Amino acid sequence: MNFYDDLLVQLLGALGAALFVGNGLALIRRRSDARAAKTRARRSGAKSPHRGPDDLAQAPLGRSVLYMVIGFVVMVAAIGSLVA
Numbered sequence: 001m002n003f004y005d006d007l008l009v010q011l012l013g014a015l016g017a018a019l020f021v022g023n024g025l026a027l028i029r030r031r032s033d034a035r036a037a038k039t040r041a042r043r044s045g046a047k048s049p050h051r052g053p054d055d056l057a058q059a060p061l062g063r064s065v066l067y068m069v070i071g072f073v074v075m076v077a078a079i080g081s082l083v084a
Contacts, residue, residue, distance in 0.1 A: 006082070013078030019071030026059035027068075033058040 001009075037057035 009078050009081045013075055013082070016071045016074030016076075016078060020068050020075060021071075023059070023064040023067045023071065027061070027064050030058045030061070030064075 034057060
């Protein structure tokens, strides 16, 4: 492999790892985010001006797991390509 091919594989591995870890952390924080959203709603009684209509109170379970699987597959493929 030349330098640019190697760099591209390393970047794909880093992107896959970031996708995997980021969505894993979103799943870990899911319960605390739901509790925080409930206390904000009780306290203010209205929507926050900083939140848009598409902002979610907590990470969707199915989408986060799907993105974790995609990130894991990309990360493993990149590591396999670097080792081979």
